[in-house]
Amino acid sequence: MINRVFHPIGQGAFYSENHIGFNIVYDCGSSGKKRIAENVVKQSFLPNATIDILFISHFDSDHVNRIPVLTNNFKIKNVILPLLHPEDKVLLINIYKALGRTDVATLIETPEDIFGNDTNIVYVDISETDKEINEGSINIENLTNGQIIRSLTELLAVDYDWMFVPYNYLHYERNLKLKNLFLQYDLDIDRVKTDLGYALYHRNDIKKVYKKLNGGINENSMFVYSGSIGDNHSFYTWHLLDENGRVGCIYSGDADFNRVNIRNVFARYWDKVGTIQVPHHGDVKCYNDLFFDGRSYFCPISVGENGYGHPSSAVIQSILSNNSIPILVTEKNSSTFRQYIAKRN
Helix, strand or coil: CEEEEECCCCCEEEEEEECCCCEEEEEEEECCCHHHHHHHHHCCCCCCCEEEEEECCCCCHHHHCCHHHHHHHCEEEEEEEECCCHHHHHHHHHHHHHCCCHHHHHHHHCCHHHHCCCCEEEEECEECCCCCCCCCEEEHHHCCCCCEECCCCEEEEHHHCEEEEEEEEECHHHHHHHHHHHHHCCCCHHHHHHCHHHHHHCHHHHHHHHHHCCCCCCCEEEEEEEEECCCCEEEEECCEEECCCCCEEEECCCCCCCCCCHHHHCHHHHHHEEEECCCHHHCHHHCCCCCCCCCCCEEEEECCCCCCCCCCHHHHHHHHHCCCEEEEECCCHHHCEEEEEEECC
16 A cells, blocks of 8 residues: 655645555655644654655745755655756855755755765756657666766656656756846846855845745656556545556656656656646646646645735636645645555555
8 A cells, every 4th residue: 555645734745655565756845834844744654754755846945945844754765856067056056055944055066965974865867858759667775876867757656656757857948047136136146156255145036036936946757656656545534535547646846847848858748647746836827727628636735824816816727626635735734635546456
């Protein structure tokens, strides 16, 4: 039995899968109440459990700031991060240092300082296309520290008949918005990249830019498809049984469905997809309904108290009109969304 959980973390993201001895996490952060979020993370696995893979979609604080709770309570074998271009990496590091978020800056600059030497740090290269490409497969047990894999490489948990397929894309439009806002505040983006002192001196203006972008200064965002290797699984959700075995899930972080055609990217697995995490807390600017194909989908949305209008009523209406189920996962324990997946006889 597999237990997939969309945890009640509020305005952030924290999702996990327990495969009876094999655990994965996708993102771990929240902008909500710290104590509530930390308790949710601590209670997500049994004491001293091992997390076989931690996937990090991108480096916005509300997706990564509870990672120290994971490292303090559980062993993490592999961390999989989106690879950044060197210039973008330095820019993000200096921006986060200027914002006083040295924890996020360290995660980007020297993740081994957070996870330790016993954790493999693996990077997913940027894809230049949103078309399906078969990049082969790797047994998860064979991942090595510092390894760079291509987007759409199948990571196989062979003993559990399961795979995870990451896809890292670059949001060029977000980069353009960042540059334009820097110009608006008379900030020299090249100096921010090369001169930490300059960034620290202009920290107040950088905070204004960060706020206007709703935290979205990261150009990269990494999707992950999670699904069975074979066709012999079904799942129960809220006492509903999907006899068609569409147990696959696409985790999308804060990605933009207007920039990536997920049906094209994950075409090889699409017939197995039954759950799609709605990105960016249901922000209408990051959403379209082109992935719907007449079938029903579970569409969890992580959202908490916020001033951004998340989730958009237009997004909720779109999901419902496409015969699918929007599921709001908030700070309340009662909003926890679980899926129980089992092999068919």
